[in-house]
């Protein structure tokens with residue numbers, strides 16, 4: 001089943017609790033953590049995730065767009081994340097493996113994320129132990145960017161690898177996902193859609209979630 005995960009990057013941070021309730025018909029909540037180093041933007045950190053955990057039972061899909069994410073795995077797990085995604089480009093492979101080991105120890109689901117420059121095959125060393133692969137269809141850092149059509153190839157390639165090595169693994173796509181692009185993203189093999197501006201930019205976020213489901 002396809003899951004819809006609204007990204008709170010497009011929410012009103014002053015009214016975050018209200019904006020989280022507005023998307024309660026979605027399956028997951030996507031939480032964008034940015035450090036101003038791995039990406040040229042700074043968003044939220046551990047205390048905010050802790051507060052979000054207190055105001056919703058939704059599954060918290062926490063996307064760490066930070067350098068050396070192994071340093072923060074335990075803290076985000078304790079704050080209430082249900083799943084953590086670490087970028088393959090954010091550290092040496094041995095420390096990415098260590099981050100995944102820590103996630104396992106902390107009881108959170110494990111995911112790796114790929115920037116658009118990264119080849120699908122980069123997931124192979126980790127794939128058998130993953131709960132999810134996240135393919136970015138924009139350069140990470142900001143909401144509201146245009147969907148990168150060429151990333152449909154990467155989605156297809158990751159889907160083939162997942163089918164071959166770990167069919168239970170989810171494939172999430174993030175960036176420029178809207179009712180216009182969702183159909184091709186799903187046709188390419190995604191089963192989890194992150195949408196920020198398409199949901200929070202709509203007059204009725206619940207209707208936008210329903211439109212994504214229809215697509």
Ligand SMILES: O=C(CO)[C@@H](O)[C@H](O)COP(=O)(O)O
Nearest residue numbers: 009140141143144176196197
């Ligand atoms: O991680 C990111 C951006 O780095 C995303 O989660 C975006 O926030 C998605 O926003 P839209 O492209 O859907 O507006």
